[in-house]
Amino acid sequence: MVVIRVPKVPDDAYNPDRPVSGLLKMQIEHMHEAEKRLPTRYRNEIYPNAIKTEGEAAEYIRLVTEGIHEAHADAAARRAKPAKKRKGVIEIAAVADERAERPIRSKAKKRKSGKKN
Amino acid sequence: MPPGLDALKHIVVLMMENRSFDHMLGSVPGIGGIDDAGAFSNPDTTGAPVTPQPLAEFQSQLQPDPDHHFPAVDLQIFGENTAPGRVANMQGFVKSYYNQQQNVAHSHEILYYFKQSDLPVLTTLATEFAVFNRWFASIPGPTICNRAFAHYGTSFGRVDMNLLYINEPFKSIYDRLVGAPPHTSKLYYYDTASSTMEITNLLQHQPEVFGTFDQFLSDCEHGTLPDYSFVEPNYSDHDTDTGEEVANDQHPDHNVRAGELFIASVYNAIKGNAALWANTALLIVYDEHGGIFDHVAPPACVPDQFTATANDTGTGQPFAFDRLGVRVPAILVSPWIPKGTIVSRVFDHASIPATVTKFFLGDYSPRSPRETSADVFIEPQGPAVDPARNLLSLDTMRTDCPDFE
Numbered sequence: 001m002v003v004i005r006v007p008k009v010p011d012d013a014y015n016p017d018r019p020v021s022g023l024l025k026m027q028i029e030h031m032h033e034a035e036k037r038l039p040t041r042y043r044n045e046i047y048p049n050a051i052k053t054e055g056e057a058a059e060y061i062r063l064v065t066e067g068i069h070e071a072h073a074d075a076a077a078r079r080a081k082p083a084k085k086r087k088g089v090i091e092i093a094a095v096a097d098e099r100a101e102r103p104i105r106s107k108a109k110k111r112k113s114g115k116k117n
Numbered sequence: 118m119p120p121g122l123d124a125l126k127h128i129v130v131l132m133m134e135n136r137s138f139d140h141m142l143g144s145v146p147g148i149g150g151i152d153d154a155g156a157f158s159n160p161d162t163t164g165a166p167v168t169p170q171p172l173a174e175f176q177s178q179l180q181p182d183p184d185h186h187f188p189a190v191d192l193q194i195f196g197e198n199t200a201p202g203r204v205a206n207m208q209g210f211v212k213s214y215y216n217q218q219q220n221v222a223h224s225h226e227i228l229y230y231f232k233q234s235d236l237p238v239l240t241t242l243a244t245e246f247a248v249f250n251r252w253f254a255s256i257p258g259p260t261i262c263n264r265a266f267a268h269y270g271t272s273f274g275r276v277d278m279n280l281l282y283i284n285e286p287f288k289s290i291y292d293r294l295v296g297a298p299p300h301t302s303k304l305y306y307y308d309t310a311s312s313t314m315e316i317t318n319l320l321q322h323q324p325e326v327f328g329t330f331d332q333f334l335s336d337c338e339h340g341t342l343p344d345y346s347f348v349e350p351n352y353s354d355h356d357t358d359t360g361e362e363v364a365n366d367q368h369p370d371h372n373v374r375a376g377e378l379f380i381a382s383v384y385n386a387i388k389g390n391a392a393l394w395a396n397t398a399l400l401i402v403y404d405e406h407g408g409i410f411d412h413v414a415p416p417a418c419v420p421d422q423f424t425a426t427a428n429d430t431g432t433g434q435p436f437a438f439d440r441l442g443v444r445v446p447a448i449l450v451s452p453w454i455p456k457g458t459i460v461s462r463v464f465d466h467a468s469i470p471a472t473v474t475k476f477f478l479g480d481y482s483p484r485s486p487r488e489t490s491a492d493v494f495i496e497p498q499g500p501a502v503d504p505a506r507n508l509l510s511l512d513t514m515r516t517d518c519p520d521f522e
Binding site for chain 1: 134175176182237238241260261278279280308309310311312313314317318320321324325352353354355356361363364368370371372374375377378381516517518519520521522
């Protein structure tokens, strides 16, 4: 079996201050389009047109990507939450009939009894 | 079925950025690179012939980023010929690069290529497994529309970098698979700061099909890789909680060695799990040539059902998606592939969804005309299939595959 040694990357290869390429500019634009469709609370406060370097681009892209994931996760959690049981039409009608049979108390009486207490 | 195909359970595609075949693999003898180019040269703007030289550098050479938008690639492929019936001659690379800086000496550097010893990972994989020497970008244009072909089998009529609006009825390969349980699929971007390059639309609507490269490594280790995985490199230099991340996509002017390490890490992750290694095929391919020279003229192809207008192309002529882009490096890795395999059939990125769909799902409709006409690099064998088309053809698995460290 042959073992191939892979040369290391020189330290000076890393430059987050490198100006953004046309490719990254386009990715920022696409991400901004996606961000605009997110509910406000998932958006960030970075102004995309002000992004000049790869490091700044990466930070913006990270925030939008995480915002998208968070928004979907929250939506999924809401969908998974059991909804409150609603009363059916027949149940509502039955409650209405029951109320109709009760004696109607006047507001004055209510107030009076309230004062007493 | 041959044992290699019988064992195959996972297909992984790693798509790198913006390098041509001759630039990266041209120095490898006998595979259709520089030694096949004869007296290939390009005229510079003084009319002097310029020949390819093994002088490519890992970084800081291709500045500015060579133009690879549609009009520039048209010039690169056809020289300056705009007449009807023109023939591709690959004579315009130096002139195209000159247009960016008006520097004659600098324009010659677009014809530089790497020595074999410069790229030990890519050239070793090319000679150890199957190298495709007629794999072309899907469009003579830039990144986004080319990568779209790898996901959808079409770019929906786009030849540019604008946001990809997905038009029904053509579903992404991920949609097709996850919509057909128990099939599974994942698109692994490097990290959230690099994210996905070409399919923000998909991320926006189906973030669940995405994962990070760390997840890819974990899925390889634990044997939980999906049927189909697409891996994106890191597109930017950026800080993370764990340290500095160097861009490894090989897009000029990012360091090419960082890409070599990344390719090796994907290979090692698969090979590091013996069970996964036996049942996985890894395709390493580049999205487009990035404006860098290649000597092979791209062929015509079946038109897509879309047409880019003359305004969209910027050349004054419409484009019916009836010609491929410039040749790019492409290598298929599997322990079932004989060492030194050279594949000379024509492929493009539409071959990716075509292959994955055919292998995992069989007949599937609807797909774009470009995808349905694209050749496949892995296909289930049957009485109607020529056994010579099967690249995973060994009867027993190789035990002599290289390791990278």
